[in-house]
Amino acid sequence: MEKSLKVVDLFAGCGGLSLGLEQAGFMPVFVNELNDHARATYIQNRVGRHEWLGEAGFSAADVKGMVLDKQFLPSLESRLKGTFGIENGELDLLVGGPPCQGFSGIGHRRSYAVDKEQLPSNHLFQDMAAIIHKLRPRAFLFENVRGLLNSKWTESGTKGEIFKDILGTYQDIPGYSVAYSLVYAKDYGVPQNRPRVLMVGIRDDVGSDIQREGNAEDAISRGYLPAKREDIQTPDLIDLLGDLIDPDYENGGSTTRYPAAARTPIQKLLRTPQAGGTPLKKGDIITEHDYSKHNALVLAKFRAMQTNGGKVPSEFQTKKFAQRLLPAHWGEEGPTITATSLADDYVHFSQPRVLTVREWARLQMFPDWYKFAGKRTTGGIRRAGNPREGIFDREVPKYTQIGNAVPVGLANAVGEHLAKILRPAPKLKG
Template sequence: MSERKLKHIELFAGCGGMSLGLEKAGFELYFANELSPMAGETFAYNMLGEDLDNLSRQKTPSAKVKWIKSQYPQEELIRRLRENPFQAAEKGEFSDLVSLEDIKGKLLIGDIDNLLKFFDDNPHIVEQIRNEDIDLLSGGPPCQGFSLAGRRIKDDHKNLLPLSFARFAGLTRPKAVLLENVKGITSPFDEGGEKYYAWLEVSKAFAIQGYVPVCMMLNSKFFGVAQNRPRFIMMAYREDIFNRIFALYEENPILNVSMQFYELVNENLDDVLNIGIKDFRYYDIDHYPELFDGVIFPEITNREGDFVSVLEAIGDIRRTEIKYKVSTIKKGYSGKLNTTFTNKYHETGFIHNHEPRNHNFGTKARFRFYQVINEFQNGLKKGAVDLFTGKSIDEDTKEKLTVAFLNYNLYFNGENGEFYKKPKTLTEVDNLLKTIPTKKHSQRALLEYEPAPAQLTIPDDLCHYHMENLRTLTVREMARFQSFPDWFVFRSKVTTGGDGRKFEVPQYTQVGNAVPPLLALKLGEVVYKLLTE
């Protein structure tokens, strides 16, 4: 990491994964914005050293976290931390924002459109931010339904957020933009009989604002993250900056394609909807690995056969009854995370967020079945899942399954409690199956020698790979898959349910929604290199 720091604004900041990686890459946070106060509590604790929970109990307003709009005054921080952010955006009467001093170096909690409204009402603050010469604007807004055509964006406020992101770039004029999103953004959706590609629409929106987009589809596992996590990435450079980059790498075909698209958009602003999928492209790491060389795209660090496995990621903290000291975890994947990312604010002590959830016998017995069927071959695994979820299977498959189960210790319940044993008869297996049915199709056990599957925000969908751990994963284990260091503490509620699901962002969701810090570091290194060159 260079000593020279570049200035960085983070939108849709979540719990801080992107900011943590970019900080290591050489970017200094100018300010951040996050809608959820629950995710914001984690961001503030780790990235700003602000303990909002402690301040709320002391009834002391935060100096580093400001609310764009809230239904409660600053003194009622405890209520702000559990506030529905959508209600705050609509009905909030209180705002902490007055001048640039309320923004610079702060985390701003609230809706980005309310922040844009504040900027519209205070153009002198926008001018002050522009004068700061911001290097990078980053974030991951929901994009899957976005279209410049306008019909579908009226149905869901989230589909407007890419437009808000692009407008924010147009206002503040950073040198570069970094956008992260799910793979689904590349799948077409239908709007009034027309097919639209959200990634292409997003690229147009930034081109209209004066940014030349460079787009890619990558996977976190290629960059040292213990997770099979495909993600769409757009790096966009302000036209004057792009021209200087282009002068350095004018033979690069990626840059030529981007410039042609940018010029096409700006020459056809009145007819931009007719610019289609034939006019631009993104580069998939699976098809063009040679382009991911650290020049325009991040450099691949791990290839097939060298991906970080589940065992490497969480094998050293398998026993949740043990308290693990962060300072003693120095080797392997976890040691790399703990030394790569610096803890600036808090004593490390023991790792947090590693409390297991309690399960009844039926759940544990099912988890054991999921572990066992990972060993099955020749289509038997699918047959076992169908059997669990109530689908009909033919008698031949059922008999093959039960015979296969005879070779493994299953989990039973008897007069003396719960225990493992190998069944001796097909009847024992069949009777056990009848007592633990499920309608869940998404549940599965981890494969210990493979990267973890794409991170899920619902903790019940994955169970541990080891037979002595018939449980879902802890927040810490899921954070390991996302490449968070062990000193990074997740705050607020662990999980949620009921109506809270509509607006609460508990710890599991914070982890699942985050940008892996290792991936953010690799992306940040490329942007840093191009900007400083």
Template sequence: MENELYTIAQVADILSVSKETLRRWEESGKLIPKRDQDNNYRLYSKDQLEQFDEAKILFSTKWDEEKITESIRPYRAIELFAGAGGLALGMEQAGLKSILLSEIDNHACDTLEKNRPDWNVVRGDVSDIDFTPHRDKVDILSGGFPCQAFSYAGKKLGFEDARGTLFFEFARAVKETNPKVILAENVRGLLNHDDGKTLEAIKGIIDELGYELVEPKVLKAVFYRVPQKRERLILVAIRKDLFSNVTFQWPSPYKRIMTMKDALKAGELFATDVPESIGQKYPASKAEVLKQVPPGGYWRDLPIEVQKDYMKKSFFLGGGKTGMARRLSWDEPSLTLTCSPAQKQTERCHPDETRPLTVREYARIQTFPDDWVFSGPITSQYKQIGNAVPVNLASAVARSVVRLLNQIEMAGLKKQKKIA
């Protein structure tokens, strides 16, 4: 693999820098690519990249070892704010058994029930659920609670002070079930939400509930066999009476970055080309503009007069606004999917055809299998997929959780032997 070559787009993803940064590094002599003789593309060799920690981790990954993780016994999971099932499906793939999934959106509940009739889907407001029947019967409680600010009456916020937020309901479920492990996922923005006070309050409450929080980490989906530049903040906490005997290890990255080609064409990720499905359409005026954008391009690639007409007042404002009039590229991962593929601020145009991505294309980019069917009107289907945790990312994290639960199980068995 020493002669393996990487494009500028791939290297930007591997090192988590922009293509502009790589061009500056070339000018300064920090990282000089080879030039492809036929088309003058910048190409980087594997040995060139090994000076960077991010690349070292990718090239020496333990993904294949971790992929064969198996649970010592069936572990039981409860999930709140389950949505269309991205996290739950990843958990299932890792061998965890869902015993309750809570979700308020009816279309998302229909999706869950249609795909997994045996799952115990509880519809409605999470605040109406009594979790006490599951006390001491749950190995992991998970969920992606929405990011909300707390009101700060006192200096230190406690469990009871968080009432009225959805995190309070998550914390209440933890208190009532007493799981061994907590797994929460959220947007990266939670790190700095309300000047960091929101996360500090969450950390304090997790501690008060009797759990030791592993340092939260932002995971980039592109490193976990997901063809999408999506980031999720992951929080893992272990019950304090179990914490001293175990160590949580974050999942290793996959050995390469998946692209739109991997998502929509037959290959390593999917056995067939993406199936046909429903999708939104652009109005004729927008289609006329996007027709002029090259793959991987955006509004700045349009003729100047078209830019001004399309961007209106935004043309004169600062910032890159790189999501506007954006066409995806076959050779790069998708940008983060939103709840609608045709919004002006976050367009996700197909690489070849001048149209938004279809529902099935959206699902593939989130690594849902083709047989995972979404319920409800098309706008709800896009929203369910756009809000989901990418299945392959969820599966990688869940395998790390299974390894953690295996450690807890083994420590418990050793303790029993000593007592005996």
């Protein structure tokens, strides 16, 4: 069995990126996440296998605090050496997705017209770069939303100036070559479109098969990121979620046991227990399958959308962001949706309701054993904050944790690719 590669995960959220990396042979040795509930989700799903994550010295809330406290990073290095034998420069991978609410489409919906340079979270990429400077990992991965590529610091700024600054910051870290690509999760077998900006830095003494020179906006052809997976079939939603359809579900109620057996490969995979073995059977316990309680008007709207092929009849139309009916089967172009932090963006393909937390998690390819801490959902200023009033704290309920995550399947594909770069090629016996 190959030795696990070691990874530090910053801005880890509920752990989608880490889970995919773990499936690819990485082991998390330190986690940072500001939100208590998201951090609790991350830790509670791992502490049984990686007990150190339950100790104070191997998790932290505030990246900026990690950088400003002159003793924190030296102390962390000492703990990594004492527990894992990791000397400076021996950490395999550092990953992070600094908060993106100022750049995402959802963020624009609730940005309160505040310039992005005024949002403290939009500068955390500098703190991540400072930690890379200190820990000198063999490689690093920066991920963020597509909107980052075109965002401006101010209304009068230049389109794309934010990403230019970010790319320059990471290119200026000595001893690394850097490349990035805009990738789509559906190209890696994930049942949603989900565009993400992925930037990879490889230390100069690592990776003999990658192209050190070339266009920075070409990480895939340069070998820093995996190419589109032609060998993986993206599952239709009926194949992903069909086993969770409870014919006896009640509006506002819960389904606590699997209503059907697993039939498709993806259902069997996601129903496999954390410890392995056979997929959970019909009648076994399922968690996070609670239904929102919709009023009569909303139920009528959803039924009408299902009858009319997704179109919202005029009597139900509002100026609010329009909901979309999820298709049971994708068309020729494959998945056309992106799971967001707003649970009510989409309507179930066969029942008049929005998706449950468990169904939402499956869109991101979280297995059914994965449990989420905190509130199920929330709204208004508690979820959005109000930068104009200096309110930057946001609640991160379960739906938002999942919507903010890197899809597990995408993370797994990236992790398998990076593992090949980071592991030395086996020597041929002569």
